[in-house]
Amino acid sequence: MLPPAPAILPASDAAIAEAARLVASGQPVAMPTETVYGLAADATNAAAVARIYEAKGRPGFNPLIVHVADLAAAKLIGEFDDAALALAKAHWPGPLTLVVPHRADSGIAAIVTAGLPTIALRVPAHPAMQALLAATGKPLAAPSANASGKISATRAEHVTASLGARIALIIDGGPCVRGLESTIVAATGGPLRLLRRGPIEIDAAEDMRGIEAPGQLESHYAPGKPLRLDATEADPSEYHIGFGAIPGDDSLSPTGDLVEAAARLFDLLHKADAAPHPKIAVAPIPGEGLAAAIRDRLKRAAAPR
Template sequence: MASPVTRTLRFSPAAIAEAARLIAAGEPVAMPTETVYGLAADATNGEAVALIYAAKGRPSFNPLIVHVADLAAAEGIGVFDETARALAEAHWPGPLTLVVPLREDAGIAPLVTAGLATIALRVPAHPAMQALLAATGKPLAAPSANASGKISATRADHVRASLGGRIALIIDGGPCSQGIESTIVAATGGAPRLLRRGPIEIDAAEETRGIEAPGQLASHYAPSKPLRLDATTAEPDEYLIGFGPVTGTTSLSPSGDPIEAAAQLFDLLHQADAAPEPRIAVAPVAGDGLAAAIRDRLSRAAAPR
């Protein structure tokens, strides 16, 4: 994939229209929020989400925060109990991310949630991100707009220094008012749990660093069956997930495209886990970038538990 020429446009109706056009075409766009700049893509499009990881060079597939326009939109994607709804009503729009159970019919790409049954949702307060949500009519996955492992971007020039040449467009909305990532609270039943401290102080029952929170990867989704890596053929009791020249029961990407493979990864792992075969095998996934991230996720899924 050729490196794009990265343009920077000041926040305006015309800039939002161009950002919405790119989002509809499946490309990520750097956008200001009140916390940090985010790299936004259509959360219902797995290949668009894979391009976020490709641009960031993210070393593994963490669950991503999904930005929505309002609580009603959030409730169409996640299941809100009384606790979650009270937190949302008190702090949205604003720098609070709520982790709630994912609705089965939400239409969110599995890559967004890293295969988990929960989803991280936020209603941003920044007018530029709200304008883009209105223009696209889509939930937007948007991790911080910086190369993985680098300092989060709070100005458009920070984004350009980190991601210039990797993305097509940066919307410059000025400096972020908060400057640190959102508070993350899990509201999945019982008392809320603080997963990441941030601008909003929440009285949570406990503070944990769990697998539900973006950026806190430990061992995310793993199938219930034994998983064998680098398989070129299937044993009689295995469900083989192919890649490139290795055909299988199904394939991450028959053409060997890592973007397609990343978009399909968690969905195919779930399919394999539900299949009658007692074991799963996965073909070799060679290459750098997204291919390396896929291998990292698979190695974690295959680790003894």
């Protein structure tokens, strides 16, 4: 039985050892990564992965990203063509997830791929997540550590607010540096396909038609209030998230810095969700690349539910 509230331990050798013990016992634990906090469990243990779905309330058709220590470990799980290898060597460890054909002998629990012949793989850069991978010796399924469809967690306290007693342990590594989920690219033969925009800009055709990877549900990252986009002004009922020259009640970045905006996005959505205002408005986020990734998150957050 899980405790009434999760333990929160600052990242340390002792904390990683405790996290590894829980993972070995089939429990998911919340871990910091460079993107957002992840809910990590042994990807070879179907029951453990099912506890991730249970904790998140996650739709069964939405597959999970598997985190591994390095490219060599990834190649034991997925099949990498030349294009996939080039991307992995250029961007791993880091905030890039590659969807590749799944090896039948990988040992990954079928629940991880949600019935698909492909698998989403990432080599994280965060030292705490790398330490847990080393301590467990297992590939770790690790979607974002928040209730499914809700705002992603970029701080330990966000995990507590979203998941509470559904998990046993949170490793506190401070605020996430990137603050935006990984870019996802499918390398399954033929041209590369961009499945989700993120911190890394990849030259690939955008393809959002299927559920091949996390974050492709139309209503996603959703606060509990109506959200209005491209708001240059707000009425008194709206908590206004500003950007650049539009100050708002608080700003993603007063200077228009997109890296700062991405890192603060989920923090401010949490803040707006907790504010007394019954609605939320967000200023326009012009530009391409990272700006488009931020707009994509906001569009999903604003989608009717």
